[in-house]
Amino acid sequence: MRRIWAVLAAVALFGSALTGCSAGTSTAPQTHEVTLVTHDSFVVKEGLLDEFQKATGITVKQIASGDAGELTNKLVLTKANPIGDVAFGVDSTFASRALAEGVFAEYASPEASKGAQRYKVDDSNRLQAVDVGDVCLNIDPAKLGGVEPTSYEDLADPKFKDKLVVENPATSSPGLAFLLGTIAKFGENGWQDYWTKLKANGVKVVSGWEEAYNQEFSATGGTRPIVVSYASSPSAEGGKTKAVLGTCYRQVEYAGVLTGAKNSADAQKVLDFLLGEKFQAQVAEQMYVYPSREGVALPESWAKDAPLPTNPQSLPADKVKDNREAWVEQWRKLVQG
Secondary structure, three states: OOOHHHHHHHHHHOOOOOOOOOOOOOOOOOOEEEEEEEOOOOOOOOOHHHHHHHHHOEEEEEEEOOOHHHHHHHHHHOOOOOOOOEEEEEEOOOHHHHHHOOOEOOOOOOOHHHOHHHHOOOOOOOOEEEEEOOEEEEEOHHHOOOOOOOOOHHHHOHHHOOOEEEEOOOOOHHHHHHHHHHHHHHOOOOHHHHHHHHHHOOOEEEOOHHHHHHHHEHHHOOOEOEEEEEOOHHHHOOOOOEEEEEEEEOOEEEEEEEOOOOOHHHHHHHHHHHHOHHHHHOHHHHHOOEEOOOOOOOOOOHHHHOOOOOOOEOOOHHHHHHHHHHHHHHHHHHHHO
């Protein structure tokens, strides 16, 4: 669903469990295995988990479990018999559900105070922010003839008729984030009218990010020059695309130790690692998202091609939890009939 280049890298990197021996010993000690459950776009720089294993004696076995929505559903359905020890990839659109279902255990990581605390969902210390990947419109300026949208309102203008492709919020995390952005922008009594206008202006709905970005978006060979993607996506396109920063919704990805984990002590160390300086330093280049840790340098090109939005839309987690299903159902009836 998300960044296809990250998926391909993940497949190459995690074809098998990472193993190794502790450094500085003449005989290999018994190692401990932690199962890390992630979404499909999780990627880590080659050799970094080997280094972690040598320092701690902990091997990491990764299980990819679909996009953020699929991951959350799987964690909820298996919470009585968890499929791993720690999970990464539940994002801010689904975090409230995971917390309400008791999927994650409390753990106050000492690394969380280095920046992750800025994005905390509640005070329970069950989820720690690993990265930020704001969802925004992306445009292909070369196909727009110098007339570019700068706001949500612009998308309903006839000059952008049949130019927008979005993901279905019922099946896609960025699609849901875009819907929530419109609700935050236009209010609970105004977003339906806005989507009615988008429908009349020829918005196209597809199932997920990969189809929208890699098949429908004109910058990658499709016919639609406006797509719902990420603020960081232009960093992968060499500057030929742009994010419309006036249409962003704050999306944060979290990690946490799973309730009932077989190896919770070592799982806590893996969570510390995900929040630590070495992992955070490679997040931008490997997963095309912004690190949650403060003071981490971004690639030079990001300042021009992928600046972090300064004023994204957002909604309180409790409001999303209480209304998400009803909003999606209203959207489905309104847009899809």
